[in-house]
Amino acid sequence: MRLFKDAKYRFIEARKKAYVLSAAVVLVGVGAMVINFAAIGSWQVYGVDFTGGSLIQVRFDAPMDVAVLRAALGGAQAPPITEFGEDNEFVIRAPIAEDRSITEVADEIESDLAAALGAEAFDVVRTEAVGAKVGEELQLQALYAVLFSFVLTLMYLAMRFELRFGLAAVIATLHDILITLGFLAAFRVEVALPTVAAILTILGYSLNDTIVVFDRIRENLHKKGARKRDQIELVNESINETLPRTILTSGTTLAVLMALLILGGAVIRDFTVVLILGIIVGTYSSIFVASPALIEIQKKWGLGKTGEKKKHQPATV
Amino acid sequence: MFKTLRGRLITVLIVTLIAGWQLINKGLKLGLDLQGGMHIVLEVDDPEGTMTAEARSDMIDQVVRIIRFRIDEFGVNEPLIQKVGAERVIVELAGLQGDEDRAKEIVQRNAYLEFKLVLPTTDMDNALSRIDRSIVANLGIDSIRAMGRDVVGNDQQALQDLLFGGRDTTSADAEADSTGATSEEAEADSRADDLRPFSSLLNVGDILGTYLVAIEDVPTAEYFLSLADVQRAFPRDQVMQWAEDIEARGARNYKYLYVLEEDPFLTGDLLENATAGRDPQFNQSQVQFELSRAGGRQFSQFTAQHVGDYLAIVLDGQVMSAPVIRDRIGARGQIEMGSGTPLEEAADLALVLRAGALPARIAVIEERTVGPSLGQDSIDQGQVAGIVGMIMVVLIMIAYYRMAGVLAVSALGVYSILVLGSLAGIGATLTVPGIAGLILSIGMAVDANVLIFERIREELDHGRAPRTAVDEGFGHALSAIVDANITTLITALILYQFGSGPVRGFAWTLSIGIIMSFFSALFVTRSFFLLYLSGKKTTDPISI
Numbered sequence: 093m094r095l096f097k098d099a100k101y102r103f104i105e106a107r108k109k110a111y112v113l114s115a116a117v118v119l120v121g122v123g124a125m126v127i128n129f130a131a132i133g134s135w136q137v138y139g140v141d142f143t144g145g146s147l148i149q150v151r152f153d154a155p156m157d158v159a160v161l162r163a164a165l166g167g168a169q170a171p172p173i174t175e176f177g178e179d180n181e182f183v184i185r186a187p188i189a190e191d192r193s194i195t196e197v198a199d200e201i202e203s204d205l206a207a208a209l210g211a212e213a214f215d216v217v218r219t220e221a222v223g224a225k226v227g228e229e230l231q232l233q234a235l236y237a238v239l240f241s242f243v244l245t246l247m248y249l250a251m252r253f254e255l256r257f258g259l260a261a262v263i264a265t266l267h268d269i270l271i272t273l274g275f276l277a278a279f280r281v282e283v284a285l286p287t288v289a290a291i292l293t294i295l296g297y298s299l300n301d302t303i304v305v306f307d308r309i310r311e312n313l314h315k316k317g318a319r320k321r322d323q324i325e326l327v328n329e330s331i332n333e334t335l336p337r338t339i340l341t342s343g344t345t346l347a348v349l350m351a352l353l354i355l356g357g358a359v360i361r362d363f364t365v366v367l368i369l370g371i372i373v374g375t376y377s378s379i380f381v382a383s384p385a386l387i388e389i390q391k392k393w394g395l396g397k398t399g400e401k402k403k404h405q406p407a408t409v
Numbered sequence: 410m411f412k413t414l415r416g417r418l419i420t421v422l423i424v425t426l427i428a429g430w431q432l433i434n435k436g437l438k439l440g441l442d443l444q445g446g447m448h449i450v451l452e453v454d455d456p457e458g459t460m461t462a463e464a465r466s467d468m469i470d471q472v473v474r475i476i477r478f479r480i481d482e483f484g485v486n487e488p489l490i491q492k493v494g495a496e497r498v499i500v501e502l503a504g505l506q507g508d509e510d511r512a513k514e515i516v517q518r519n520a521y522l523e524f525k526l527v528l529p530t531t532d533m534d535n536a537l538s539r540i541d542r543s544i545v546a547n548l549g550i551d552s553i554r555a556m557g558r559d560v561v562g563n564d565q566q567a568l569q570d571l572l573f574g575g576r577d578t579t580s581a582d583a584e585a586d587s588t589g590a591t592s593e594e595a596e597a598d599s600r601a602d603d604l605r606p607f608s609s610l611l612n613v614g615d616i617l618g619t620y621l622v623a624i625e626d627v628p629t630a631e632y633f634l635s636l637a638d639v640q641r642a643f644p645r646d647q648v649m650q651w652a653e654d655i656e657a658r659g660a661r662n663y664k665y666l667y668v669l670e671e672d673p674f675l676t677g678d679l680l681e682n683a684t685a686g687r688d689p690q691f692n693q694s695q696v697q698f699e700l701s702r703a704g705g706r707q708f709s710q711f712t713a714q715h716v717g718d719y720l721a722i723v724l725d726g727q728v729m730s731a732p733v734i735r736d737r738i739g740a741r742g743q744i745e746m747g748s749g750t751p752l753e754e755a756a757d758l759a760l761v762l763r764a765g766a767l768p769a770r771i772a773v774i775e776e777r778t779v780g781p782s783l784g785q786d787s788i789d790q791g792q793v794a795g796i797v798g799m800i801m802v803v804l805i806m807i808a809y810y811r812m813a814g815v816l817a818v819s820a821l822g823v824y825s826i827l828v829l830g831s832l833a834g835i836g837a838t839l840t841v842p843g844i845a846g847l848i849l850s851i852g853m854a855v856d857a858n859v860l861i862f863e864r865i866r867e868e869l870d871h872g873r874a875p876r877t878a879v880d881e882g883f884g885h886a887l888s889a890i891v892d893a894n895i896t897t898l899i900t901a902l903i904l905y906q907f908g909s910g911p912v913r914g915f916a917w918t919l920s921i922g923i924i925m926s927f928f929s930a931l932f933v934t935r936s937f938f939l940l941y942l943s944g945k946k947t948t949d950p951i952s953i
Contacts, residue, residue, distance in 0.1 A: 237903055296900055347801040352795075355797055
């Protein structure tokens with residue numbers, strides 16, 4: 093079987109449309125973040141991992157009404173309760189209370205529930221209590237990690253390819269992360285630790301995808317007379333040559349993720365959704381963002397040092 | 410030996426066997442999010458920043474030892490007790506089955522030891538009416554009435570009667586008086602100054618510097634004592650602290666409430682060691698303790714001035730014991746427990762002293778527990794999803810690449826054993842973020858194979874002979890695979906550097922996954938390809 097053999101799509105020519113599409117999606121995402129900021133006071137729905145606070149997940153033996161649960165926890169003053177997967181399982185989130193320790197808050201929720209509904213009626217399947225400081229640190233760590241990996245990736249690609257390749261790859265990755273964050277904001281997916289892992293995975297995948305296309309561009313650039321050719325044509329050719337690989341790899345990864353989504357259960361559902369989105373966006377961006385970015389950079393600043401072409405050396409193992 | 414086909418296959422076999430053996434032998438540890446258990450992060454509680462960074466770090470080392478000691482007593486399999494950075498301890502207890510509460514208590518139990526002087530209650534007695542008034546002013550007469558503490562007068566006498574026989578029967582039943590007053594609130598207001606919400610809970614203690622409080626009144630008294638205004642109403646430099654033990658007097662249970670000097674004259678950090686023993690001469694249980702040089706000087710000076718006074722050993726705000734000071738004590742001393750005391754009690758006190766040798770409190774800054782049922786669900790569902798996902802990869806690869814797909818799938822099988830075996834070998838823990846890392850690296854392993862096969866197909870399209878096409882395909886795909894893997898490896902290493910806990914788990918699995926995928930695609934797949942080609946003539950077509 094062979095898909096997209098000898099494809100000759102004119103991807104780069106469609107870049108203006110892609111820019112509009114990307115800009116629109118990013119804008120919707122940023123808009124969602126702004127709306128979130130106005131409505132709930134933060135760009136994203138951060139989980140207790142980030143904000144600090146207490147989370148307690150309870151599973152009842154029989155289906156349970158959220159209203160009953162809410163009443164048991166103080167009616168209007170009850171902390172936010174969300175259903176988790178089934179109608180007998182709930183997640184209760186309590187913010188940090190100034191006068192009590194994080195663990196006391198969780199214990200209190202448990203004892204309130206036991207008092208109102210009976211200790212036998214439910215099991216506590218998960219509790220999380222995170223201090224405010226830990227949450228802040230996590231946000232900073234995630235930010236530093238992403239920024240630092242951008243810098244080093246840029247340096248590595250500048251060394252192995254050319255500086256413009258590094259810049260274009262970072263732009264594409266940034267694009268993917270922005271869209272993912274926008275998606276999280278728009279659907280108010282809770283941002284917790286696994287979500288961070290998912291975003292980092294997207295970062296890795298997107299880079300991988302971009303580098304495969306760039307590798308082909310680099311190779312074609314090393315061919316005789318390549319620098320004198322129409323660069324748009326050369327990039328198009330490279331994308332088309334790698335297209336079968338792009339489709340097959342993305343398709344296989346998506347197939348695995350769909351299995352996780354459908355069969356993996358509620359614990360990893362959010363996580364899988366973010367990954368699926370990221371794979372789609374990452375594949376799109378390596379073709380429609382990274383490669384055009386390369387062209388744009390070149391149009392603005394030229395091709396770079398054409399004299400110093402490194403001879404491509406096929407290595408062996 | 411890597412050059413010949415046989416050498417290659419033997420290498421693959423040996424590496425796979427080693428990894429498989431690691432996996433079977435050590436097994437893969439599952440994280441708390443997958444198998445249930447408890448994760449706690451502790452930190453030195455030093456809000457004013459009075460300790461040096463070095464002191465905090467030293468203290469954390471001590472905390473690690475103390476918690477390890479306690480957990481060993483508790484008997485959890487393979488607990489993880491680890492210092493992270495300079496100032497934190499992570500405690501992970503995996504696979505607890507319903508023992509979370511006890512384990513939590515054991516880990517979180519603070520161990521802040523102070524030695525304080527027990528003071529006679531004289532000053533405190535005089536301050537009691539001031540304390541009562543501040544409670545009334547603070548809470549309002551209505552809420553005090555609601556608590557049933559709108560008591561006039563003092564019923565201390567009741568205990569005196571109980572302990573020493575009736576001496577005085579003139580003390581009126583104060584509660585009867587007050588219930589009469591509820592109907593006349595105006596009168597009650599005017600008598601606000603006469604209310605004794607707190608002091609009426611106190612009975613004269615039979616040890617110097619103590620009160621006795623009936624066990625059912627302890628929560629109320631504790632609540633009153635927690636009010637800031639009440640603490641301000643205490644005599645200067647004096648505090649009240651509860652004893653740990655419950656005392657039986659007749660049919661009722663009581664707790665001692667000690668009056669202590671506010672500032673400890675010695676804290677646990679100056680204590681070096683404590684051991685329990687038995688004095689053979691008097692057959693008494695005793696605890697011998699050793700202080701540091703500085704502690705010894707301090708202690709000796711202090712005890713010389715206070716012979717005959719009582720010394721409260723306070724652990725985390727609770728009085729554990731209050732022996733009398735018999736003589737001046739230097740760097741070495743002993744606490745005699747009385748002849749009736751069993752040795753275990755002395756051993757407990759020694760443990761308290763040893764464990765309490767911390768200069769400050771520790772605070773829980775993060776706690777996660779996952780019940781075993783949730784963990785089990787995750788495993789079950791994750792396994793099914795993982796197997797189905799794997800089957801899909803196998804089907805796609807074989808449908809698309811035929812024989813080459815079979816070779817790739819075999820190489821991916823080897824890859825899986827290598828990754829899981831390495832994770833088992835280094836004792837890594839598999840968590841949900843770790844699975845994300847695995848998925849990414851499996852994706853990259855598949856990708857590497859796809860890159861190679863597409864290249865081989867292109868070379869075949871260019872009319873190269875199959876064997877040459879295979880060589881060229883591997884050669885041309887190499888640069889893309891190398892660059893993609895190294896960039897991702899860079900990201901993984903940065904994550905490891907910046908991240909903590911779960912992010913590190915992700916970084917670990919990803920790094921190992923990438924290294925193994927590199928090996929798997931370029932060495933294992935190639936070896937299998939060579940095996941496949943070895944039976945063919947150079948010009949025979951290949952199935953790809």
